[in-house]
Amino acid sequence: MPSPGASSAPRLPMEDSYLELLADTLEQMDIPARSQFLQRYFQTTTHLDLRESQCLQLWEEMLTRRKEMAEQVGRPVSLKTVLMDVLSSAGLIRVPVLLEYDEFKKLQLSAVTDPLTGLYNRRLFAESFEKELNRARRYGLPLSIVILDLHRFKEVNDKYGHPRGDEVLRAAATTLRKALRTSDSAFRIGGDEFALLLPQTDAVQALALSRRVETVFAETLQSLQLAISVTMDHGVGTYPQDGEQADQLVRVADERLYRLKHANHTKTRAASERTATAVPPVSAPPAGGAIPITSGRAPEQSPSGFEAATSAAAQSIVNQSVVVPEVPAVYAIQRKAERVSMTGTNAYAVLGESGTRRARVLDLGFGGVALELEKPEELPASVVAVLHVPILPPVRVYLRPVWSRQTTEGTVRLGCQFVS
Numbered sequence: 001m002p003s004p005g006a007s008s009a010p011r012l013p014m015e016d017s018y019l020e021l022l023a024d025t026l027e028q029m030d031i032p033a034r035s036q037f038l039q040r041y042f043q044t045t046t047h048l049d050l051r052e053s054q055c056l057q058l059w060e061e062m063l064t065r066r067k068e069m070a071e072q073v074g075r076p077v078s079l080k081t082v083l084m085d086v087l088s089s090a091g092l093i094r095v096p097v098l099l100e101y102d103e104f105k106k107l108q109l110s111a112v113t114d115p116l117t118g119l120y121n122r123r124l125f126a127e128s129f130e131k132e133l134n135r136a137r138r139y140g141l142p143l144s145i146v147i148l149d150l151h152r153f154k155e156v157n158d159k160y161g162h163p164r165g166d167e168v169l170r171a172a173a174t175t176l177r178k179a180l181r182t183s184d185s186a187f188r189i190g191g192d193e194f195a196l197l198l199p200q201t202d203a204v205q206a207l208a209l210s211r212r213v214e215t216v217f218a219e220t221l222q223s224l225q226l227a228i229s230v231t232m233d234h235g236v237g238t239y240p241q242d243g244e245q246a247d248q249l250v251r252v253a254d255e256r257l258y259r260l261k262h263a264n265h266t267k268t269r270a271a272s273e274r275t276a277t278a279v280p281p282v283s284a285p286p287a288g289g290a291i292p293i294t295s296g297r298a299p300e301q302s303p304s305g306f307e308a309a310t311s312a313a314a315q316s317i318v319n320q321s322v323v324v325p326e327v328p329a330v331y332a333i334q335r336k337a338e339r340v341s342m343t344g345t346n347a348y349a350v351l352g353e354s355g356t357r358r359a360r361v362l363d364l365g366f367g368g369v370a371l372e373l374e375k376p377e378e379l380p381a382s383v384v385a386v387l388h389v390p391i392l393p394p395v396r397v398y399l400r401p402v403w404s405r406q407t408t409e410g411t412v413r414l415g416c417q418f419v420s
């Protein structure tokens with residue numbers, strides 16, 4: 001303990017404590033964010049418009065000058081003293097203007113916020129992504145990233161003008177704030193592009209949240225009364241399954257977003273073409289054996305056996321010869337057997353009464369399911385299975401294997417039909 005007569009170290013004045021906080025905060029920022037912040041800070045304190053590079057150079061000179069002055073006087077020098085010395089020597093300031101703490105916090109927030117939507121900007125997204133990825137690696141936790149964009153947003157700008165397009169962007173931001181949890185973060189990373197960071201979230205949870213975002217967005221847009229159906233498409237990348245680096249996860253999420261966007265565009269166009277046309281009936285499939293597919297379109301290069309497995313269920317719908325109304329693409333029947341891809345999720349099926357065999361669920365449709373087995377094996381004509389897929393509780397079903405195909409990786413893909 002110090003002796004009673006010893007003098008205690010002087011406390012820093014409030015202004016100096018504030019400037020120390022400023023120095024610590026700037027040290028944690030990356031260079032682009034730091035230069036942008038300093039430009040606004042010097043603009044407020046000096047009432048001069050300086051270039052970002054010039055502001056960054058002045059700050060570096062202040063840090064160097066502080067060290068030199070401390071060596072000369074033999075004690076620490078306040079940052080305020082150095083601030084006034086450097087700015088005065090450069091002829092940039094004559095009347096010092098110090099910034100209140102609340103204004104300082106506003107400047108700090110402004111440097112990382114998108115002014116239109118109020119979401120965090122792309123600059124903070126890159127910084128936050130690396131931090132969350134490092135935390136996920138350290139503690140062995142999942143981390144998901146969702147890339148989103150607005151389908152048909154350009155049509156809104158073309159038809160109604162950019163002010164109405166800005167309303168759609170703000171509606172998207174409102175949607176993300178409503179749908180996300182407190183631990184999640186939302187960013188605007190481009191014109192109509194957004195990103196979500198979801199700590200401790202696996203692929204299934206990320207997909208469920210993305211679907212919730214789509215639903216909330218549709219509800220939010222109703223108040224705008226747009227004649228154009230704008231939707232929010234998504235792509236998910238999850239650490240560590242889809243990659244261990246930030247650029248890998250972004251690339252995977254972008255690719256999945258592109259595939260979904262292309263599929264939605266195709267569905268919407270097909271729905272419009274069928275709006276006023278009744279679908280002709282299809283002859284019933286023969287009893288037993290494979291189920292034939294009759295289609296008015298050219299065969300795909302890689303036809304999915306799942307379509308063959310589910311066409312019987314789809315035929316019960318198309319045989320009614322009902323005109324398909326123009327509804328959102330996700331509800332329109334575009335194929336002989338509409339399917340939902342389970343790629344990117346951990347959906348699986350437990351086969352047999354013993355429950356010892358497992359298979360990946362590739363996609364799911366009206367009349368059946370496509371599975372992937374690790375190795376070839378004989379299955380009976382009818383097999384019981386418990387399906388574990390996102391959103392739904394485990395479902396017990398009976399499956400009839402219809403087709404099988406071995407992949408180049410040595411696995412076996414199996415198309416199964418639901419049976420009573």
